[in-house]
Amino acid sequence: MILSFAPMEGVTSCIYRSVHAACFPDADRYYAPFLAPDGSGKVKLSALRDLLPENNPRGLPVPQILCNRAEPFLALSRELAAMGYEELNLNAGCPSGTVVPKHKGAGLLLDLDSLDRMLADIYSRCELKVSVKTRLGVESTAEFPAILELYDRYPLAELIVHARDRNGMYRSTPDLNAFSAAMEHSRAPVCYNGNVLDRRSYNVVMSTFPALDRLMLGRGAVTNPALFRILRGGEPLAANELRDFLDRLCGALRESGVQEHHVLGRLKEVWYYVNHMFPGADRELKRLNKAGTLTDYRAAVEGIFASGRFEPAAAFPGALPKSGG
């Protein structure tokens, strides 16, 4: 089973990925949050820094590109190849209201003819392996068979399916029935993504699709960073290792030279998920949200761990249907 850490913009930066890999070395792959090149394939230096090999000492992630034309994709792919990358991922899933109207992310699925032309160009000219991370559709998961038929014309290195349509954003219940078309017909190796948040949801997906051998975990793994180990049959998360992970993350963010308020912002972003491991610690978590300095932050973290509310079986909230029906 190949278990991948999903790209999460604003959360799974190179610093997060490196600290996670050091503390919880059970993820097979990390996908980096999207790069959004301009028309000539240029991206901000700060975005490229996230992918510099020296900033990814525990192994290179798979970079992801968000664009709607082959040219910028190909130009950026050459730059990434020169940095040592061998595989790229195309984002066909971002549901954001600022992205979709530009026919990027899940907006690529609005016009399959144009996506077809873009993929034809990319797959005939890109020297790197290219995988796709897709939604099941824009308005409806019923769009998926036509989308899948299009992907099947190209040699995708992998087809990662976030089993929702764009309208479902991150809230709708993943549609396992619609996803099953990928298991039945895709020529490319298929990776399932969406609401695998704990052992129970993992079992639902695996009992529905016993042949599935690739899973991508996002919010569940940020909430419980030991989730990869747990799904492989390992020990549950212990409070002290979560504490150690968060302390190391705080230290690494500080050492990176980022300003204190940015460090705080990034840590709070992580706590937006981790807070679910402490059900009922509302007062202590509120204090963390209000922290204006790292000193306040550390005191709040101390209070959260001292509250005795840590619940190793807790998870990010989210549902999956009991079967593929």
Ligand SMILES: Cc1cc2nc3c(=O)[nH]c(=O)nc-3n(C[C@H](O)[C@H](O)[C@H](O)COP(=O)(O)O)c2cc1C
């Ligand atoms: C805050 C946030 C940022 C995300 N950033 C990206 C991204 O950069 N690229 C991408 O393909 N998906 C992105 N996603 C989607 C996740 O990779 C994943 O597909 C989604 O969260 C569903 O998986 P999960 O239920 O395991 O979280 C993001 C999701 C969230 C919540």
